[in-house]
Amino acid sequence: MSHVVAREKFQAYLASRGLRVTNQRLAIFAAALAQTEHFTAEQLLDQARALDDSVSRATVYRTLPLMTACLLLREVDIGSGEKFYFATSSGATEVAQVVCVDCHKISEINAPFMEWYGSTVALKLGLKPIAQRLQVSAQCIAFHTSGRCPHHRKK
Amino acid sequence: MSHVVAREKFQAYLASRGLRVTNQRLAIFAAALAQTEHFTAEQLLDQARALDDSVSRATVYRTLPLMTACLLLREVDIGSGEKFYFATSSGATEVAQVVCVDCHKISEINAPFMEWYGSTVALKLGLKPIAQRLQVSAQCIAFHTSGRCPHHRKK
């Protein structure tokens, strides 16, 4: 989805809810879409401040739910204490995450029959499936052989 | 796995690590295995205190990793802020969780090909798969039709 189309989608969502289009929300939106990897609220705050230094942490936390609600962002919780976010790419509706146990880098992959699986299994239990998530923990081959991961992060 | 077998497994694990078998650890162990649903650290603290009122919150948090390390408990993170635990039932190695979006009740189901899926997908990316988790969010049928869920929890 192009940046322009995404921005229209965001503004349309705000308008439909009677919410205002502020500079802070636009800066956070732009920073979020500019990321090439999964990011945390704190990382987004840094990036958004580079565009508009008046952006506060509170507004980032208040804007993230808006962007996930209109499907511009996907929230990913890998159980590490902090949540990650990533721009919803083109039409990929069924994705799973692969998390490197060493550097914690998150990759997304298509997971074709995940939805079918959730439906089958939930219906068997008398439930109406809403969503499903699949996460795979793995080691980079590089890490497995050399003991070091090429994408090491600080934390 | 019977209670007795499980306790032997726990004690063997402690012994193998040079850790001591204390009344508090045994109370926490017994309380954990007595649960019929997924539980939080706080709920376990209450139950363990019913068996031994000297058990502290810190010891619960220090004992949970021991019980998960020796595979007596499974840790389940549904992204709600707090972690849940559940006794590892008989031989079920491949399980997925179904979480009711209304009451947040967690059910476990067999997920036969989950491991195969993780392996396939991770290898395709040049990764060595370690573990995978699949979670399905769903509505109880009762909730879907009547708007109320039979297992409503307070929080």
Place this chain on the structure above:
DNA sequence: CTGCCTGCAAACTCTTTGCACGAAT
């Protein structure tokens, strides 16, 4: 103008940790 938005800082939740006492081996 009106009422939603914002930044700030304090509050909150869950979990971890430092310390001095206590108990298992």
Place this chain on the structure above:
DNA sequence: ATTCGTGCAAAGAGTTTGCAGGCAG
């Protein structure tokens, strides 16, 4: 005796929220 375990309370991390002033519509 030694050494590990424990309770307590404070610290920590991430996120949410109350409030008074600010800005979009």
